[in-house]
Amino acid sequence: MQGLCNSTTKPQQVPCKSHFGGSDEMSLTNGWTGADARMLQDALRLSQEAFAEYLDVHPRTVGYWHQKPSSRPKSEIQQMLDTALDRAPADVQARFAELQGTSTSPAATEAAPVKAATEAEQRLASDPNVVAALDWLDERGTREPGTARRAVASRLTQIDVNSLRDRGSRRGRVDQRTVAQALADYYGRGSSGYGRYAARFGDVEADTSVFTRSDWLDLNCPLIATHDRLKLMRAAGAAPVSLDEEAFDQAVQRLAESLALGIRFVNMPLYRLLGVDMRRESLGGTVGISSFVEYIVTMDLLEGELVDALAGGVQAGELPLRDRYLPDLDTVLDVGGRLTAGGTLALCAFARPADPFRGPADYVLLVQERSGHVINAARRLAVIPKGFHQPLVDFRADAQVGATMRREMEEELFGRHDIDNTVGDQRSADPMYPSRLSEPMRWLLGEPGRLRMECTGFGLNLVSGNFEFPSLIVVEDEEFWQRYGGQIEANWETANLRQYSSADAELVEELASDEAWSNEGLFALLQGLRRLSEIGGSRVNVPTIEWEIR
Structure with missing residues (x-):
């Protein structure tokens, strides 16, 4: 790129990767986020509209980066951002590095983890969604107020972010069939008409972890009010969840890892299933209200526990959270007796x-x-x-x-x-x-x-x-x-x-x-x-x- 855009000169568009060669010297090692793209916009001193034109993307895309800083642009836009940064003038690159806090000086390199830790500590103290999760853990774990916060703060000092990323790569290698077979081994065969969904599709044989029955399939139910009739029970009360030491510890670890990785979540209401009445062309049953934080520190932990075991992260067969929350098929079917999101x-x-x-x-x-x-x-x-x-x-x-x-x-x-x-x-x-x-x-x-x-x-x-x-x-x-x-x-x-x-x-x-x-x-x-x-x-x-x- 030659120079910066002003109000009278149309900026040169960033060519897509297939149209040029060149170095990725200035590209971000771990990929771009919406926040990174905004910093590049600031370094270029462009408006949202001018920055969109500069990259040859829709203005709505740039607006979304402002609304969702943690978002990850698509791969082709990642390449365009790499190129825009690599070809930017030296003063723009310097401003971007300053905004990123990624100067090549030893001082800046040493300061990066400190900055990340500081952000995590700030969220631990002031993010209302994190605070809601901490309060819920103390209440359901029958612990003194502040216990969960102190536990998460202590765990934060022990986390190696690179190890978490390596674990993510290991998890990605565990495929759908392996998960389905492991759960088939854990729960065994269903009875009374219930079982796992499997299908033959041409030469493909598919086996899944979805537990169902024949009259729950091929419902062909129009999603309109006369057929779509789940009912809300406002007096359903809280989901019957309590936390033993193991469950509390794993929930604390989940929150600490989320903070260390900068993952954000919002504690919104969530429907939980209380009763089921499904039939052809009719969806029936009842739901109550739970919260998202309850789900992410309890039932949502089961997937990671299982996949880590299958990936070799923990000894196979050691699934204490599954043994507690979802130990058998009777518990699976008792949707109102557990948190069923x-x-x-x-x-x-x-x-x-x-x-x-x-x-x-x-x-x-x-x-x-x-x-x-x-x-x-x-x-x-x-x-x-x-x-x-x-x-x-x-x-x-x-x-x-x-x-x-x-x-x-x-x-x-x-x-x-x-x-x-x-x-x-x-x-x-x-x-x-x-x-x-x-x-x-x-x-x-x-x-x-x-x-x-x-x-x-x-x-x-x-x-x-x-x-x-x-x-x-x-x-x-x-x-x-x-x-x-x-x-x-x-x-x-x-x-x-x-x-x-x-x-x-x-x-x-x-x-x-x-x-x-x-x-x-x-x-x-x-x-x-x-x-x-x-x-x-x-x-x-x-x-x-x-x-x-x-």
Whole structure:
């Protein structure tokens, strides 16, 4: 780049990586975050709009970096940021280094861990979400106030961040099939019609950790009020969770690691399942209210404990938290007797017209690789959207599964950052009011029949005991993709977004055999494809899917 942008000179655009050679000398070793990108913008002394033009990205992307500093830009934008920094003038690089605190001087190098530790200590004292988690641990662990805070502070001094990152790499090598088999060994076979979901898809044999039964599958339930009828019980009370010494210690470790890595979470309300009444074309049952911090320091710990054991991080067979929270299949099915959180996830299928280059009319199928910053299924394949079932503002109406599904579409596909509760507080009286919707969602809801959403099944995931509502979202009008296909862009929860054609049987079969799937993601993919084959007509050419209960 030659010089800086001013108000009368259009900045030179950053070429994509494929258009140039050169060094990555100034690139960030651990990749860019939204906060890093903002620092580069500040070092260049550009407005948000000018910085977006400078990088040749949408202004909404730059705005999101300001709203979500911990977000990780996509790989191609990471490369563009690397190049922008590498080719920036020396004075810009110096300002960026000063803002980053990454000067090559020994003093700055020694100060970096001190700065990180200071931030962690500040959050420990003042972050209301961390404080809520600490208070909950003291209360449920029947300990004196301040005990959890002191324990986390002590643990922070012992943490090696590089070791945590190495552990993350080891976890990523444990594939879906290994997890499913380990849980099959732990729990054994189901009885009374219950068992683990498995399926044959062409030459693919899939086995999952989703515990279900035949009348919970192929529900084909429209996600509208007359069929989508989960009910909120306001007097349900708190989830029956108590903490022994081992559970308290692991919860403290989880919080200390989150602080050391700079991971942020928001203590929002979360639906917990109390009762189940699922049948064809009808979702029934009851839910109560829990909180996100309760989940992340209890049931969410089970996945990491299991994967660490399988990766060799701890001795195989030593699963004390699982032995406490989810020891057998009776406990799995007793959803009201434990903290049973969960969510919704959907296979999206958008109709496309025939194309002389691509081929016949089909559906675009979207699949995501989850980022390393999400609370579960990190770095795994999943359908999109995927989210926890939780209220936004109307606790009773939002208990419908379809309410979460529409919200997740807005957030994860159509760029509605204002309904992402990890970004900021929710102050709108009705965030899903028609005038606030994104343009693609307004079009979909503008006329009946444009948006088809169905729940394709229900199950309880043995990984953490979560409930799962796999769904299918179908847009049959080709006009939508022609108008808005270019506006669909995944949010920070996605590291990469892939598209597949419903007419490409070979590639879709290969997709289903990928070992990188999360268990719930594979469950949703197979159930969604099974239903799409029934209703998609000539647009769909995939092998027959036959499920069984094991």
